[in-house]
Amino acid sequence: xSFRKRGVVVPQSGSTNSSSPPPGSANKPTQTQAPPGxxxxxxxxxxxxxxxxxxxxxxxxxxxxxxxxxSLLIEESGTTDFGGTLLKYYVAEGVVQKHVVHVxxxxxxxxxxxxxxxxxxxxxxxxxxxxxxxxxxxxWRYERLGEFGAGVGGARDRNVPQVTSATTSAPVFCxxxxxxxxxxxxxxxxxxxxxxxxxxxxxxxxxxxxxSPFTKFIQHLAAQLSNTPPTTIHxxxxxxxxxxxxxxxxxxxxxxxxxxxxxxxxxxxxxxxxLTTLITIPLSLHPRTxxxxxxxxxxxxxxxxxxxxxxxxxxIKPSGAAxxxxxxxxxxxxxxxxxxxxxxxxxxxxxSGSGDDMAFNLSRRKGMVIKPYSLPxxxxxxxxxxxxxEGDDGKKATKxxxxx
Amino acid sequence: MASKIPPLLEPYLALPPEASLIxxxxxxxxxxxxxxxxxxxxxxxxxxxSLEVHPEDETKVVFVSFLRDFAFWKDNARRxxxxxxxxxxxxxxxxxxxxxxxxxxxxxxxAVGPGETVLSSPSLTNVSEAILKAIQDVRGSSxxxxxxxxxxxxxxxxxAVAGNQVGAVNLEEMLAGLREEVHxxxxxxxxxxxxxxxxxxxxxxxxxxxxxxxxxxxxxxxxLRLLDSGTATDVSGVVRVxxxxxxxxxDDFRRKIDERELLYFVAGDGGVRVFERGQ
Numbered sequence: 001x002s003f004r005k006r007g008v009v010v011p012q013s014g015s016t017n018s019s020s021p022p023p024g025s026a027n028k029p030t031q032t033q034a035p036p037g038x039x040x041x042x043x044x045x046x047x048x049x050x051x052x053x054x055x056x057x058x059x060x061x062x063x064x065x066x067x068x069x070x071s072l073l074i075e076e077s078g079t080t081d082f083g084g085t086l087l088k089y090y091v092a093e094g095v096v097q098k099h100v101v102h103v104x105x106x107x108x109x110x111x112x113x114x115x116x117x118x119x120x121x122x123x124x125x126x127x128x129x130x131x132x133x134x135x136x137x138x139x140w141r142y143e144r145l146g147e148f149g150a151g152v153g154g155a156r157d158r159n160v161p162q163v164t165s166a167t168t169s170a171p172v173f174c175x176x177x178x179x180x181x182x183x184x185x186x187x188x189x190x191x192x193x194x195x196x197x198x199x200x201x202x203x204x205x206x207x208x209x210x211x212s213p214f215t216k217f218i219q220h221l222a223a224q225l226s227n228t229p230p231t232t233i234h235x236x237x238x239x240x241x242x243x244x245x246x247x248x249x250x251x252x253x254x255x256x257x258x259x260x261x262x263x264x265x266x267x268x269x270x271x272x273x274x275l276t277t278l279i280t281i282p283l284s285l286h287p288r289t290x291x292x293x294x295x296x297x298x299x300x301x302x303x304x305x306x307x308x309x310x311x312x313x314x315x316i317k318p319s320g321a322a323x324x325x326x327x328x329x330x331x332x333x334x335x336x337x338x339x340x341x342x343x344x345x346x347x348x349x350x351x352s353g354s355g356d357d358m359a360f361n362l363s364r365r366k367g368m369v370i371k372p373y374s375l376p377x378x379x380x381x382x383x384x385x386x387x388x389x390e391g392d393d394g395k396k397a398t399k400x401x402x403x404x
Numbered sequence: 405m406a407s408k409i410p411p412l413l414e415p416y417l418a419l420p421p422e423a424s425l426i427x428x429x430x431x432x433x434x435x436x437x438x439x440x441x442x443x444x445x446x447x448x449x450x451x452x453x454s455l456e457v458h459p460e461d462e463t464k465v466v467f468v469s470f471l472r473d474f475a476f477w478k479d480n481a482r483r484x485x486x487x488x489x490x491x492x493x494x495x496x497x498x499x500x501x502x503x504x505x506x507x508x509x510x511x512x513x514x515a516v517g518p519g520e521t522v523l524s525s526p527s528l529t530n531v532s533e534a535i536l537k538a539i540q541d542v543r544g545s546s547x548x549x550x551x552x553x554x555x556x557x558x559x560x561x562x563x564a565v566a567g568n569q570v571g572a573v574n575l576e577e578m579l580a581g582l583r584e585e586v587h588x589x590x591x592x593x594x595x596x597x598x599x600x601x602x603x604x605x606x607x608x609x610x611x612x613x614x615x616x617x618x619x620x621x622x623x624x625x626x627x628l629r630l631l632d633s634g635t636a637t638d639v640s641g642v643v644r645v646x647x648x649x650x651x652x653x654x655d656d657f658r659r660k661i662d663e664r665e666l667l668y669f670v671a672g673d674g675g676v677r678v679f680e681r682g683q
Contacts, residue, residue, distance in 0.1 A: 288598065336432055343472075344674055346434065
C-alpha cells in the first residue's frame with residue numbers, strides 16, 4: 001500500500017514540484033541537434049563555440065561564444081606570448097570537444113604543449129564552478145523558456161531545474177584548463193598539423209617567391225571541410241602568423257598573405273556552421289600602422305589587441321596578499337572589432353564592451369581572465385580610503401587592514 | 405517603408421543623377437554595410453513600390469561584393485524588408501560574388517542561384533567581364549534603357565591582393581569602363597589611416613592614390629569614421645558628407661544635398677538612427 005501511495009505521489013511531486021523532466025526532455029532534441037561544444041547564441045540563435053577562455057567568450061558582443069563561421073585575430077606587441085596561450089586554450093578546448101583541429105604553420109611539437117584539463121580537487125573551487133555552470137544554465141533555460149514556454153512556466157518553475165541540473169551531466173561548453181598540466185591527446189588524434197608549402201631548403205637556391213607558401217593551407221582546409229559530414233566542427237589555429245621564425249620573408253607579400261586570408265574568409269562563409277578560426281600575429285614585427293596589418297584586420301571578423309605591461313610595471317604582491325586579492329592585471333586588451341557586431345555597423349553599444357578599458361591576467365588555473373580595468377586601491381593610505389571603499393566592497397578593504 | 409531610411413539621409417540615398425559616382429569610405433570598426441543596405445533598399449524598394457513607374461524605367465542594381473557573401477547581404481536586407489532573391493528572380497538585381505570563389509580551389513566553387521555570379525579570378529579583365537555580363541543580364545535583351553546602378557563593395561580589395569600586378573591606374577581604368585555602362589555607381593573603399601597616410605609600401609601608395617583619385621571624381625563622399633572622442637553607448641560613429649569638385653553650385657542635384665556631419669547609431673537589431681550632434 002505504502003509503495004503504491006508513494007508511487008502515486010512521486011510523479012505528481014515530480015511534475016509539480018520540479019517540472020524538470022519536461023524541460024529536460026524538451027531540451028534534449030536541441031542538444032542532440034547541436035554538435036558537441038556548441039550552443040545557440042542568446043542574441044540571435046546562431047551556433048557559437050567556446051574559445052576555451054570563458055572571459056573571452058563573454059566579451060564577444062553578447063553572443064557568449066565565438067559564432068561559427070567567424071574568425072578572430074589576436075594581436076600582441078612585445079615579446080610575451082599571451083596570444084599563444086589563448087590559442088592553446090582554443091585548441092585544447094577543440095581537442096576536448098572532439099572538434100577537428102587544424103594547426104597551421106607549426107610542427108607537431110606545438111600540440112604537445114597544450115594545457116591539460118584542470119582537476120576540481122579542492123571543494124571551494126568545485127562549488128564555484130558548479131555555481132558558475134548553474135548561472136549559465138539558468139540563463140540558457142531562461143532563454144529557451146522565453147521562446148516557447150513563456151506562458152507555462154513562472155519564475156519559480158524556472159528556478160527548479162537548476163537544482164537538478166547540478167547533478168546531471170550537461171555538456172560543458174567551456175572547460176577549465178590548468179597551464180601546469182599537459183593535455184593527453186586522444187589517439188587517433190583529431191588534430192592536423194599543416195606546415196608551410198615551402199620548407200627551408202638546404203640547396204642554396206633562392207626559393208620561388210611567386211608561389212604562395214599558403215597554398216597548402218587552403219587546399220588542406222578545403223579538402224578536409226568538403227570530406228567531413230556537415231555536423232563536424234572544425235577549428236583552425238594559426239600561431240604567430242608572419243613571424244619570421246615560422247614564415248619565409250616573402251610570405252608577407254600582400255598578394256600571398258591577403259589572398260590566403262581572403263580564401264580563409266571564403267571558407268568561413270561557405271561553412272558558416274562548421275568552422276571557426278583563431279589567428280595570432282606579432283605586432284612588433286607588423287605594427288598596426290602598416291597597410292598590410294590593416295588589411296589583415298579588415299579580413300578578420302574580430303580583432304583584439306593584447307598590450308602587456310612591461311615586466312617591471314607588473315606589481316608583484318607578497319604571497320600572503322596575493323591569494324586574497326585579485327591578481328594584478330598583466331596587460332591591457334583593446335577591442336578593435338567584434339564578430340557580427342561590427343559587420344552590422346558596430347560602434348559603441350552596450351554589447352561591444354569597448355566602453356570600458358579591459359585588462360587581462362593569466363594565471364595557471366583560471367587561465368586568461370579579461371575584466372574591466374580598475375586601478376588597485378593605494379595601499380599606503382588604506383586607512384584613509386577605508387570609508388570610501390566600504391561603499392562598494394568593504395570586505396576587501398577590511399582585509400587589507402587586517403593584513404597590516 | 406520610409407521609416408527604414410533615416411530621414412536625414414534620404415536626400416543622399418535617392419537615386420543619384422546620371423553618370424554620377426558616390427564614394428563611401430569606411431574604417432575598421434565603422435563599416436559601410438548598413439549604408440550600402442540603405443542604398444539598396446532605397447533604390448530597389450521604392451522603384452518596385454511606386455506604380456506609376458513603367459517597368460522598363462525601374463532602376464536595377466548590380467551589386468559586387470569582395471568581402472561579404474550573398475548570404476550576409478540577403479540576411480540583413482531581409483531585416484529591412486527587402487527581398488534580394490525576389491529582385492534577383494525579377495532580374496532587377498544581380499549579385500557578383502567576389503568572395504567565395506576568388507582564391508579557393510576549383511572544386512570548392514559553390515552552386516549559384518539566379519542572378520548570381522561568382523568571380524573565379526582576380527584578374528581585372530575577368531572581373532570587369534563578369535560585371536559587364538551581369539549588367540547586360542539585368543538590362544535584358546530587349547535593350548530597354550533602364551537605369552542600372554552599380555554598387556561595388558570594397559573594390560580596393562583587388563588592389564590589395566593583386567600585389568604588383570595591378571596598379572591604382574589599372575583599377576581606375578576598369579572602373580571608368582564600367583561606369584560607361586551604368587547610370588551611376590556607388591563604391592565603398594577603406595580609408596583607414598595606415599592605408600592612406602603611411603605611403604611606404606606599394607600596397608599603401610596604391611591604395612592612397614586610388615582613394616584620392618576616386619574621391620576627386622566622386623559627386624559626393626560619405627565618410628564613416630568612429631567617434632573622435634572615444635566610444636559611446638548610443639553613438640556608433642560619424643558620417644561626414646563631402647560634396648565633390650565636379651558638382652556645380654547651381655546644379656539641381658547640388659541644391660538637394662549639402663555638406664554636413666551627422667552621427668549614427670546602429671542598434672542590435674540592425675536598425676539605424678541618424679541624428680545631428682547634440683540631438
